[in-house]
Amino acid sequence: MDIPVQIAVRLKPPGIADSLQCIFSNPVTQIVITESGQTFHVNRALPVDCTQVHLFNSFMIPQINCFLDGCDTSVVVFGQSKSGKTYTLFGPGFECIHSECDQGIVPRFLSEIFHKLSQMPEREFILHITWMQVINNNIFDVLGGGLVRCCNIEEAFQYLQLGWRQRCHGNNHTVFTVSMEQKWVGTNGVLNHRMSTASFCELAAYPEPGLFALENIIKELIAGNPPKQINYDRCILTAMLRDSFGGRAFTWVIGCISTEPEEYQDTLKILNLCLCCRGIKNFVTVNLFADNNTPVYSEKTLPSDNAFNLQFATAQWIKLVSNAEGLFNKILQSKSVSDADMSQVSEWLFLKAECDECLNNDISVDNKEANTKQGLPRIAEDTEPSEPSESDVESDSEDSDSETVFQDKVEKMMEYFREKNDQLFADRCEDYLNHIDSDDITISETSGSQSLPILTSQSNSGRRRTIQPGESLSGAQLELLRKVAANAISPESQKIIIESHKKEIDPEPKLIERELLKMIDSPKTNEICKKYKITKEKYGQKQILARKLSKEISTSQSQLKELINLCISKKRLIDDLGKSISNNTRSKTYTEKSESNLIDIDAIKEIKRHETNVKTYKKQIDQIKRQIKKDEKRKNTLDVELLKDKLKLDELSETSVEIKDKKVHTIKHFTNRITQLDSILKEKANDLANLELSREKELMLRKEIKNLRKTRECLHEQRCSLGHKRKLYKSLSDSEERKILECEEAIEAIDTAIEYKNNLICGRSPSASLSDSQDNKDSRNRGEQMLMARLDKLSHDEIKTLLYRYFQKVVDLRGACAALEASASAAVEEATTWRARAAAAWRHAQRSRPTTNRCLVGNMDRALSLGLTTDSETSDDAMRLMDRMRQFARCPPVPVIPSQNLRQLMPATHLPAAKVTKEKNKLVIVQQKKH
Numbered sequence: 001m002d003i004p005v006q007i008a009v010r011l012k013p014p015g016i017a018d019s020l021q022c023i024f025s026n027p028v029t030q031i032v033i034t035e036s037g038q039t040f041h042v043n044r045a046l047p048v049d050c051t052q053v054h055l056f057n058s059f060m061i062p063q064i065n066c067f068l069d070g071c072d073t074s075v076v077v078f079g080q081s082k083s084g085k086t087y088t089l090f091g092p093g094f095e096c097i098h099s100e101c102d103q104g105i106v107p108r109f110l111s112e113i114f115h116k117l118s119q120m121p122e123r124e125f126i127l128h129i130t131w132m133q134v135i136n137n138n139i140f141d142v143l144g145g146g147l148v149r150c151c152n153i154e155e156a157f158q159y160l161q162l163g164w165r166q167r168c169h170g171n172n173h174t175v176f177t178v179s180m181e182q183k184w185v186g187t188n189g190v191l192n193h194r195m196s197t198a199s200f201c202e203l204a205a206y207p208e209p210g211l212f213a214l215e216n217i218i219k220e221l222i223a224g225n226p227p228k229q230i231n232y233d234r235c236i237l238t239a240m241l242r243d244s245f246g247g248r249a250f251t252w253v254i255g256c257i258s259t260e261p262e263e264y265q266d267t268l269k270i271l272n273l274c275l276c277c278r279g280i281k282n283f284v285t286v287n288l289f290a291d292n293n294t295p296v297y298s299e300k301t302l303p304s305d306n307a308f309n310l311q312f313a314t315a316q317w318i319k320l321v322s323n324a325e326g327l328f329n330k331i332l333q334s335k336s337v338s339d340a341d342m343s344q345v346s347e348w349l350f351l352k353a354e355c356d357e358c359l360n361n362d363i364s365v366d367n368k369e370a371n372t373k374q375g376l377p378r379i380a381e382d383t384e385p386s387e388p389s390e391s392d393v394e395s396d397s398e399d400s401d402s403e404t405v406f407q408d409k410v411e412k413m414m415e416y417f418r419e420k421n422d423q424l425f426a427d428r429c430e431d432y433l434n435h436i437d438s439d440d441i442t443i444s445e446t447s448g449s450q451s452l453p454i455l456t457s458q459s460n461s462g463r464r465r466t467i468q469p470g471e472s473l474s475g476a477q478l479e480l481l482r483k484v485a486a487n488a489i490s491p492e493s494q495k496i497i498i499e500s501h502k503k504e505i506d507p508e509p510k511l512i513e514r515e516l517l518k519m520i521d522s523p524k525t526n527e528i529c530k531k532y533k534i535t536k537e538k539y540g541q542k543q544i545l546a547r548k549l550s551k552e553i554s555t556s557q558s559q560l561k562e563l564i565n566l567c568i569s570k571k572r573l574i575d576d577l578g579k580s581i582s583n584n585t586r587s588k589t590y591t592e593k594s595e596s597n598l599i600d601i602d603a604i605k606e607i608k609r610h611e612t613n614v615k616t617y618k619k620q621i622d623q624i625k626r627q628i629k630k631d632e633k634r635k636n637t638l639d640v641e642l643l644k645d646k647l648k649l650d651e652l653s654e655t656s657v658e659i660k661d662k663k664v665h666t667i668k669h670f671t672n673r674i675t676q677l678d679s680i681l682k683e684k685a686n687d688l689a690n691l692e693l694s695r696e697k698e699l700m701l702r703k704e705i706k707n708l709r710k711t712r713e714c715l716h717e718q719r720c721s722l723g724h725k726r727k728l729y730k731s732l733s734d735s736e737e738r739k740i741l742e743c744e745e746a747i748e749a750i751d752t753a754i755e756y757k758n759n760l761i762c763g764r765s766p767s768a769s770l771s772d773s774q775d776n777k778d779s780r781n782r783g784e785q786m787l788m789a790r791l792d793k794l795s796h797d798e799i800k801t802l803l804y805r806y807f808q809k810v811v812d813l814r815g816a817c818a819a820l821e822a823s824a825s826a827a828v829e830e831a832t833t834w835r836a837r838a839a840a841a842w843r844h845a846q847r848s849r850p851t852t853n854r855c856l857v858g859n860m861d862r863a864l865s866l867g868l869t870t871d872s873e874t875s876d877d878a879m880r881l882m883d884r885m886r887q888f889a890r891c892p893p894v895p896v897i898p899s900q901n902l903r904q905l906m907p908a909t910h911l912p913a914a915k916v917t918k919e920k921n922k923l924v925i926v927q928q929k930k931h
């Protein structure tokens, strides 16, 4: 199946956070974008913060499945120095300090493979790893043991740790391979036997011959050259990557790139190289062994009726296939179909040839003796040099002289190797033959259930996708290995091996057993038994020896493999050297020719002049480019500065607005404060003015009080003189009596006025009792409320007049009261005299009529009260007394004016004269005109 090489790009996170990036990736659209706007479409555009897990999961899972199915896979990492190539493949390291999350593709791949295999117990597998580094076109084995077998993940990690410590640092290529042979019987009873190789390659960061060679191969592949015509053996790296580019592997190329603007040009180069790989198509296929698909057991035996049908169908099928083959051959010759169809047709023909070959081999094997049935003949790949390529032929003819020296050296080394190898084999075989006379060692070969069939025979035919049992290397290494292996084992050693095999298969134990059986029948049974025991012991010992020997053989085989590896590398080195020498000679001949063909010196001069011009132009272009780069950088920095300035400006404008707002706010605050203070000032001024005014008022009030006191004193003097007069003369005239009352009332009014004014001076409310408070208002009855309302409406003069009238009225009332009091006291006196008289009359009556009026004794008081008397004179007096009493009782009490009402009256300095008279129950106040 044609599968194009897949491309992934991973950006290394910038060293400093938020630093400038010259390249970006979009994982959604799978596009990588450069700072200049150039876009690159890839299969995976991994983000800058891509984790190791994400990287692995994004494309390695299909690779793992492919690998388990028996296909080759490959991961090739390109990138600048320190761009994360090693980190991507292996991680930061395998020490305890590193987290599992940071593990790269290789350790994850191994873990996943072992995990999956643990879930497939039916599969037998052998897994090997290799870790090679290519330094200056030389192979350095990092693990030191070539192919290293790993049975579990623990072992694999131990080798990873070892390799991590032993690897070389510097500008070199690293190739890590995992090869696995698997064998399992499917549910249909068919054997599956597969071989797959996963290679992980980290390419050198800086340009070097290997990298150039790889670039050239990539270019050739893109140009459409078929892989068969491309010389992969031009250097070790390209030979190792034969399957990755234009080969059989399912390949992912990862471009590890830096985002630093300083490395922009290198980044572009890497990106372009990765994109070139996108055009390469690999032919991915399952690597099968010859015994693959052979039925191990049949699920159900076919019914005998179908046997004929099956035979017929097979015959028909063979006819059809051969017809198709003829047709396809014609099509191939005519070249009338597209390239893709052509490759499909050739693929079909190839498979057909493979099937024919298998069938022929099977038939020939069936015809042969059992001792030759050690395994299927080894099948070589069609790229083997049995059919040397054009390039090889050319090179052979061209550089025969220079190569002979190296060829001789190689021959010598090969000879030396052969000798050593033969000696080793001869020694081993001698040992073996000495110890084992004719024992069967087939048991030891099949005893290990884990071990798979071992490489035993040479290749003799060309076939590409089928591998022989025991083959554990893949690609170019395998081919070279086979090539050398074919020459490495000398005919002598092969003879020895065949002879030893013949002996191994010789059924010696069966003869002994037959002899023993014969002996059992004879009478010498004891002897026979002894002999049998001894023979059996011998047999056991020999078996042990045989096992030992087989082990030794396998170790010597691995040694042989190593030696072959060594030979391969040496041969390659020699080839390379030869090629380089031939190139040199070729270039030399070219210059000679050119010299001989010199046409015109002027033309050459002209060309040289043009060349120098071109060089200067190039220099100028470079200078301009550099200038442009510098300008761009400057522009970028200026842009950044501009942006910063803009941000600053924005900030400043924001702050200025804030400051303005603050200022407006403070101004408002101050104006408020000022107005507040102004109002306070005004209040204070008012207060001051009021204070001055109040002082004036106070002075006035004090004066008034002073005057009032004077008036009061006068009045008091008047009252006192009149009182004195009354004492002297026992009575006064009516006017004088009234004068006394007026004085008293005026004094009382003046006292109230003085108290009122004093309260005003002291700042107290003039009088709580006088104020028209709410309580007072509430307590007043409706009549009073109406009166107060009317009083409020009166003018000052009217009030004055009214007050004066009331004053006169009060004086009148007091006068009337005084008169009443006097008459009352007179009446009381009169009553006491009457009582005395009544008592005297009672005593007199008692004395004259003591018996007749006894019934009245107990009721004296009642008789008195009723005015009843026995004496005519006293009874008259009693009657008069009773009348007087009734009169008093009928008289209404004298109205009492509350003093507080009187206090309300304002003192009148110039009181108008008024006359108060009493008419029945009414007081009549008449104002008199002033004189």
Ligand SMILES: Nc1ncnc2c1ncn2[C@@H]1O[C@H](COP(=O)(O)OP(=O)(O)OP(=O)(O)O)[C@@H](O)[C@H]1O
Pocket (backbone or CB within 6 Å): 011, 012, 013, 079, 080, 081, 082, 083, 084, 085, 086, 087, 088, 091, 092, 204, 205, 256
């Ligand atoms: N994606 C990444 N995330 C975190 N660290 C990384 C990443 N890529 C690289 N590094 C770190 O950067 C450093 C350099 O990486 P690394 O050694 O893998 O680069 P390299 O390309 O292999 O370098 P060289 O070409 O010199 O071998 C290492 O310390 C590695 O841990």
